[in-house]
Amino acid sequence: MLAESELPSEADDVAHPHCDALIIGAGFSGLAALYELREKLGLSVRLLEAGTDVGGVWHWNRYPGARCDSDSFVYCYSFSKELQNDWEWSERYAAQPEIQRYLQYVADRFEMRRDIEFGTRVTSAVYRETSNEWVVSTEDGQTFRCTYLISAVGPLSRVFKPPFEGMDTFEGDLHLASQWPEGPVDLAGKRVALVGTGATGIQMTPRIASVAAQLTVFQRTPQYVLPARNFLLDAGKQLEIKSTYDEIWAQTRRQAFALPIDDTKRLFSDVNSANRQRLMERAWELGGFRLIFEAFADVMTDEECNQAVADFVRNKIRAIVADPETAERLAPKNKLTRPQLGHHYYETYNRANVSLVDIKADPIESITPKGIRTASGEYEFDVIVFALGFDGGTGAMTQMGICGRDGQSLEEKWEAGPRTYLGICVDEFPNMFMVFGPQTCFANAPVISERASSWIAKAISHMREQGHRAMEPTPEAVESWVDHVAEVYYGTAYKHGKDAGSWLVGANVPGKPIAPQLYVGSAASYFDRIEQEVDDEFKGFTFDGQARVSR
Numbered sequence: 042m043l044a045e046s047e048l049p050s051e052a053d054d055v056a057h058p059h060c061d062a063l064i065i066g067a068g069f070s071g072l073a074a075l076y077e078l079r080e081k082l083g084l085s086v087r088l089l090e091a092g093t094d095v096g097g098v099w100h101w102n103r104y105p106g107a108r109c110d111s112d113s114f115v116y117c118y119s120f121s122k123e124l125q126n127d128w129e130w131s132e133r134y135a136a137q138p139e140i141q142r143y144l145q146y147v148a149d150r151f152e153m154r155r156d157i158e159f160g161t162r163v164t165s166a167v168y169r170e171t172s173n174e175w176v177v178s179t180e181d182g183q184t185f186r187c188t189y190l191i192s193a194v195g196p197l198s199r200v201f202k203p204p205f206e207g208m209d210t211f212e213g214d215l216h217l218a219s220q221w222p223e224g225p226v227d228l229a230g231k232r233v234a235l236v237g238t239g240a241t242g243i244q245m246t247p248r249i250a251s252v253a254a255q256l257t258v259f260q261r262t263p264q265y266v267l268p269a270r271n272f273l274l275d276a277g278k279q280l281e282i283k284s285t286y287d288e289i290w291a292q293t294r295r296q297a298f299a300l301p302i303d304d305t306k307r308l309f310s311d312v313n314s315a316n317r318q319r320l321m322e323r324a325w326e327l328g329g330f331r332l333i334f335e336a337f338a339d340v341m342t343d344e345e346c347n348q349a350v351a352d353f354v355r356n357k358i359r360a361i362v363a364d365p366e367t368a369e370r371l372a373p374k375n376k377l378t379r380p381q382l383g384h385h386y387y388e389t390y391n392r393a394n395v396s397l398v399d400i401k402a403d404p405i406e407s408i409t410p411k412g413i414r415t416a417s418g419e420y421e422f423d424v425i426v427f428a429l430g431f432d433g434g435t436g437a438m439t440q441m442g443i444c445g446r447d448g449q450s451l452e453e454k455w456e457a458g459p460r461t462y463l464g465i466c467v468d469e470f471p472n473m474f475m476v477f478g479p480q481t482c483f484a485n486a487p488v489i490s491e492r493a494s495s496w497i498a499k500a501i502s503h504m505r506e507q508g509h510r511a512m513e514p515t516p517e518a519v520e521s522w523v524d525h526v527a528e529v530y531y532g533t534a535y536k537h538g539k540d541a542g543s544w545l546v547g548a549n550v551p552g553k554p555i556a557p558q559l560y561v562g563s564a565a566s567y568f569d570r571i572e573q574e575v576d577d578e579f580k581g582f583t584f585d586g587q588a589r590v591s592r
């Protein structure tokens with residue numbers, strides 16, 4: 042909570058530029074918001090970005106093997122037909138350099154860079170009720186004023202730093218996957234340790250194994266990894282995509298995870314056992330997330346179905362991995378929730394230069410000058426790579442010094458977990474909007490970001506048309522969304538995320554309250570819900586400070 046005297050004074054305003062909307066973050070979300078607010082609403086917009094270029098998570102996460110796990114032709118914007126016709130994705134799953142090139146192309150094509158300040162990290166954003174403005178300060182000493190504050194910092198941008206003792210004693214090279222150096226990192230012929238087997242570690246494993254003399258993977262909880270089955274998009278496939286783009290987007294907007302596949306309506310109990318096996322084999326061969334969306338409709342909600350699909354994957358691991366002990370270590374014990382996609386992940390453990398250490402059974406005690414000490418002994422390395430994930434969901438937003446009405450900080454507001462309306466707005470934080478904020482829908486990100494940005498533009502238009510200066514959700518609307526997010530999360534197999542220590546409930550960060558960080562219901566139902574709010578003329582909101590409550 043800021044004291045009254047700490048609230049930014051109006052006396053200094055002349056020195057500080059004002060814009061209608063200030064966006065934080067130049068990833069998929071920030072650029073979508075910039076397009077909506079500037080091109081469609083004609084607002085004056087400033088975008089502040091800590092990195093040196095556009096890209097957001099794709100600017101920072103340049104580790105070997107970094108690749109998207111949504112089909113590239115829907116991991117992009119749909120707001121411009123010309124853009125989608127001109128851009129050609131080279132592979133089914135685009136790699137990090139190609140995704141960043143795409144966002145650079147978008148920024149150049151729509152002349153976005155003129156409104157972006159790179160290398161500018163926001164250190165505070167304070168709402169000042171007297172002038173109905175947000176006053177935003179940056180690390181390099183700049184101050185901006187704006188009417189609408191748009192956070193587009195992403196759910197996975199605050200890095201979870203390795204918590205191990207002795208980090209600074211290591212004599213070799215240490216790298217964090219999500220802060221990978223821009224220059225070359227030579228792993229050829231080196232003894233490399235990789236700690237962490239989430240989506241990031243799973244992508245790095247085959248790539249590091251192919252160059253290192255020796256790769257030792259330190260795994261705490263095994264994951265379900267489905268084959269991605271990447272391929273090049275040849276001229277025929279490009280033509281097919283471009284000629285059916287409208288149908289592809291329509292299909293994507295109906296699908297649970299906003300992917301270009303059809304959700305099946307088939308229940309596990311509808312199918313006999315021989316056909317169940319056939320359906321799972323088919324989905325496995327087609328690759329991607331088909332095993333959880335296309336084989337049966339009730340993988341996340343029916344215990345028997347979840348168990349059967351989980352057993353299917355465990356048996357695949359046993360069939361692929363030659364060493365039975367390694368196969369058992371790789372086989373997940375928890376329920377199947379959102380699996381990861383791998384590119385020859387399990388096959389990599391058949392290489393002679395790759396080994397797996399189970400750090401649940403043999404925990405890491407410290408980093409030593411020579412390598413890693415576990416309870417059972419010391420391993421020596423030239424390079425240690427950490428892929429320990431993020432303080433996901435709330436992490437990036439609560440570190441920015443955001444204070445709403447009366448100086449109340451977002452950190453205080455979210456002390457017991459995120460509290461938002463639709464993952465977009467927060468009560469007592471008037472005119473603050475989030476693109477892909479906590480409690481938004483966990484699905485194919487650019488599709489969500491685009492929809493949320495367009496929703497924000499509609500909300501601002503509504504205010505302007507009705508002559509309102511400010512809007513914020515009612516505490517009751519927030520309460521109902523928080524309850525709904527929890528009800529959906531704990532009503533599905535996702536509830537076992539806590540046991541697996543998932544970032545989805547904040548369980549990976551010591552001391553963080555356990556609460557769902559994202560909405561895990563279907564994207565289609567989320568889109569319906571937010572559009573309903575528009576149709577209902579934003580009935581979950583109050584305008585011009587009417588929601589003011591005394592605390």
Ligand code: NAP
Nearest residue numbers: 108109110237238239240241242261262428429430542544
């Ligand atoms: P993550 O899923 O949180 O995985 C972190 C890994 O580090 C886990 O194996 C975790 O073990 C381990 N770990 C964490 N703290 C540890 C500790 N103190 N000691 C030992 N091990 C520890 O992080 P991530 O792999 O970066 O992925 C995060 C999210 O980013 C994913 O869920 C996905 O949404 C996104 N992502 C997407 C892509 C893509 O599109 N292809 C690629 C990368 C990431 P436990 O499981 O036991 O906690």
